[in-house]
Amino acid sequence: MAVHVEGGGGLIPANWNGDPEPSGTAAAEGREKLEIELLLEAIYRAYGYDFRNYAYDSIRRRIRHGMQTLGESSVSALIPRILHEPEQMRRLLQSLVINVTEMFRDPSMFKAFREKVVPFLHTYPHIRIWHAGCSTGEEVLSMAILLEEEGLYDKARIYATDIDERALEKARAGIYPLRNMKLYTQNYIRAGGTREFSDYYTADRDAVKFHSSLQRNVMYARHNLATDQSFNEFNVILCRNVLIYFDRKLQNRARRLFHESLAMFGVLALGSRETIRHNDYSECYEAIDDGEKLYRRMR
Known part of the structure; x- marks a missing residue:
């Protein structure tokens, strides 16, 4: 319903509250957000990849990168491309997933794990480890090396999962650029490595x-x-x-999933920018090393 205002030169909506129309920038941002929501819903329904509760600013940057990759000037133009051309969805997926990792990333965490967690693992007859979001496998191999050096690998099984099948293929292959080895060697030494790092690979x-042999007790699988x-x-x-790429709702889902999957007195290792605090499960853990984000489930 609209009403005519004398001298106004047109119709004004009856529910108009007197506020001006959104600015051009605000309107454009609103349209883009709607387009992104529709795109993510299409991806979920067509392919099962659920990015709908990823942190908005992060997923928007990745979608814009995908637009450049696919040569599109708008988000909405991506929708028919990915629905009718599965290969274009595979290309877009490479922009949406984050595969940033390295061997012994955050070496001090691996050193703390070696010194403070390994002694407890020696008391277990069998060890099951889940590496969630393993990307291209560098940190999985890092853990395998650590367990090998500590005499634990033969009784361990590592389940390495990721949403990205192409990343998992690279992880299974265990092949990485030679140029990265200088950094990886430095990380290995700082993480408390006890051998020559070059003993673990062939150039x-x-x-x-x-x-x-480092992959003998690793199982790779897709998991969302x-x-x-x-x-x-x-x-x-x-x-x-x-977790830093998830919004609060999805972070809480992941924390619940980890809590349900972790044995009593089991260890949860988070990233350097993540926290165990301010969620429904905070009181269920005690810090093994709060600075290195290592926590033990107590209830």
Whole structure:
């Protein structure tokens, strides 16, 4: 319903409250947000990838990168592309997922794990470790090396999961650029490594392949923290620098999933920018090393 205002030159909505129309910038941002919501809903319904509760600013940056990759000038133009051309969805997915990792990333965490967690793991007959969001596998191999050096690997099983199947393929291959080895060697030494890091891989031209024996107790599988459920009980869960990309709702879902999957007195390892505090499960954990984000489940 609209009413005519004398001398006004047009119709004004009856429910108009006197506020001016949104500015051009605000209107454009509102349209973009709606387009992003529609795109993420289409991705979820068509492919099962659920990015709907990722932190908005982060997912918007990644979608804009995907627009450049696919040569589109608007978010809405991506929708028919990904619905009718599965290959374009695979290309867009590479922009939406975050595969930033390195061997022994945050070396002080691995050193603290070696000194403060490993002694407890020695008391277990079997060790199940879940590496959630394992990306291309560098940190999985780091943990395998640590367990090998501490005499624990033969009784351990590492379940390494990620949403991105292409990242998992790279993790299974265990092949990485030779140029990264200087940094990885430095990280390994700072993490308390006890051998020569080069003993674990073979170099060939501009790449290195880590020895297949390091993968003997690793199982890789696709798992989506936004939609999938617990699949085992674990003594250790590592999910480092993943929750920072989720909004609060999805963070809470992941924390509940970890709590349901972690055995009593099991260890949860988070990323350097993540916290165990301010959620429904905060009181269920005690700090093993709060600075390195290592926590033990107590109830």
